[in-house]
Amino acid sequence: xxxxxxxxxxxxxxxxxxxxxxxxxxxxxxxxxxxxxxxxxxxxxxxxxxxxxxxxxxxxxxxxxxxxxxxxxxxxxxxxxxxxxxxxxxxxxxxxxxxxxxxxxxxxxxxxxxxxxxxxxxxxxxxxxxxxxxxxxxxxxxxxxxxxxxxxxxxxxxxxxxxxxxxxxxxxxxxxxxxxxxxxxxxxxxxxxxxxxxxxxxxxxxxxxxxxxxxxxxxxxxxxxxxxxxxxxxxxxxxxxxxxxxxxxxxxxxxxxxxxxxxxxxxxxxxxxxxxxxxxxxxxxx
Numbered sequence: 001x002x003x004x005x006x007x008x009x010x011x012x013x014x015x016x017x018x019x020x021x022x023x024x025x026x027x028x029x030x031x032x033x034x035x036x037x038x039x040x041x042x043x044x045x046x047x048x049x050x051x052x053x054x055x056x057x058x059x060x061x062x063x064x065x066x067x068x069x070x071x072x073x074x075x076x077x078x079x080x081x082x083x084x085x086x087x088x089x090x091x092x093x094x095x096x097x098x099x100x101x102x103x104x105x106x107x108x109x110x111x112x113x114x115x116x117x118x119x120x121x122x123x124x125x126x127x128x129x130x131x132x133x134x135x136x137x138x139x140x141x142x143x144x145x146x147x148x149x150x151x152x153x154x155x156x157x158x159x160x161x162x163x164x165x166x167x168x169x170x171x172x173x174x175x176x177x178x179x180x181x182x183x184x185x186x187x188x189x190x191x192x193x194x195x196x197x198x199x200x201x202x203x204x205x206x207x208x209x210x211x212x213x214x215x216x217x218x219x220x221x222x223x224x225x226x227x228x229x230x231x232x233x234x235x236x237x238x239x240x241x242x243x244x245x246x247x248x249x250x251x252x253x254x255x256x257x258x259x260x261x262x263x264x265x266x267x268x269x270x271x272x273x274x275x276x277x278x279x280x281x282x283x284x285x286x
Contacts, residue, residue, distance in 0.1 A: 074102040078174045079153060081131075088131050091172035093122035099169045107131050111146040119144050136175060137192070137206050150174040164201030168220075177203035182247045182278055185225045193225035196265075202275065213257050213281075216240025234286035236260065248279045255281035 076082055076089035083089050083104035091099040099122055109128025111117045119135035119142050120126045127135035129146035138144035150165035152158035157165030159176035166177045180187050180194035180202050187194055187204035195205050197220075210224045211217055216239050217229040223244035230245045232238035236259035248255055253262030260281040265271070271278070 074172065076102050076104050078102050078149060078172070079151075081149070088134075090125050090127075090134050091122075091169060092125035096123050098122065099125075099172050101170075102172050111135075113146050113148045115146045117144050117146045118142050134175065136177075137189070148176045150176055164197065164203045166197045166201065166203045166205070168197070177205060180204050181274070182226070182228075183249050187225075193221070193223075193227075195220050196228060202278075211244045213244050213246050214238075215244050217242055217244050228280055230280070230282065234282040236283060246281050248281050250277045250279045253279065257281050259283065 073094065078089045078091070081089050086107055087104040088107055089102050090105055092101060092103050092105075093099055094101040094103075103125070105124070105126045107130065108126055109117070109130065111127075111129040111133065113133045115129070117127050117129045117135035119138045121142070127144075127146075129135050133146040133148045135144040136147035148159070148163075150157045150159055150167070152165075154167065154171065154174075157167065157174070159165050162179055163176040164179045166173065166175050178187065182194045182196065182202050185194050189204065191206055192204045193207050194202050197203055205221050207221055207224065208219060209217070209222045211222050211227065212224055213227055214237070215223075217223055218240070220229055223229050227244040227246055229242050231242050232240065235243050235245055236257070245257060245260065246255065247265075248262035250262060250264060255262050261284050262279040263282055263286070265278045265280050266275070
């Protein structure tokens with residue numbers, strides 16, 4: 001099965017206009033990124049091929065909207081951290097919008113993982129974290145938390161226990177985010193929800209528009225807690241190219257969206273043990 005990247009994460013923070021996080025019906029996740037349509041300069045795919053999901057085309061696993069056609073040109077490899085001494089490889093917005101590529105920036109501080117930090121926005125993408133982390137979950141005042149980079153490789157990412165490697169925005173973002181349960185929505189930080197990252201991980205990420213089920217969405221974190229942004233092809237009465245649906249518990253299946261039913265998120269035998277009961281509400285047979 002073709003490897004699928006995570007749908008772009010929408011950026012919050014005062015350094016970037018909130019219009020980058022606002023999309024109308026029918027708009028997709030390319031609104032805040034560089035629509036070059038260029039090929040990945042590394043020629044490599046990003047992420048892990050398993051576990052696989054139970055529906056959707058190979059290039060749109062689970063019906064999420066991939067952002068493969070929105071790729072900026074990177075000057076460094078976030079996995080290799082191959083910048084010169086005194087610099088680190090971070091994600092940035094090559095066109096001034098959402099993160100879409102990587103570049104080397106100076107290490108301007110020594111903030112440790114978990115420390116508060118300040119972030120200068122997606123264009124500059126500098127912060128006061130140390131060499132092994134990047135300022136993430138930034139609020140409107142530009143204050144976030146130093147968050148560690150994934151180690152390993154795209155096919156075999158490594159994070160500390162209790163964390164999952166979230167590979168997002170065409171592989172420009174490779175961060176170890178707190179693991180979570182989508183059915184319990186147990187993220188401890190206010191303003192974060194549990195989202196799926198295509199590698200079989202569920203990780204805590206900040207919410208943007210907090211959209212209810214049925215509303216048009218474009219970014220993975222547009223939907224309210226317990227929601228998931230899916231292609232219109234697997235949902236009824238979706239006014240955009242993708243809309244918010246909802247997770248459901250296969251052991252006690254309940255879907256509030258009329259015309260949908262609870263179906264397994266993963267193909268039979270591929271679900272991680274902790275996610276074996278996780279389903280999504282979609283059209284029957286989708």
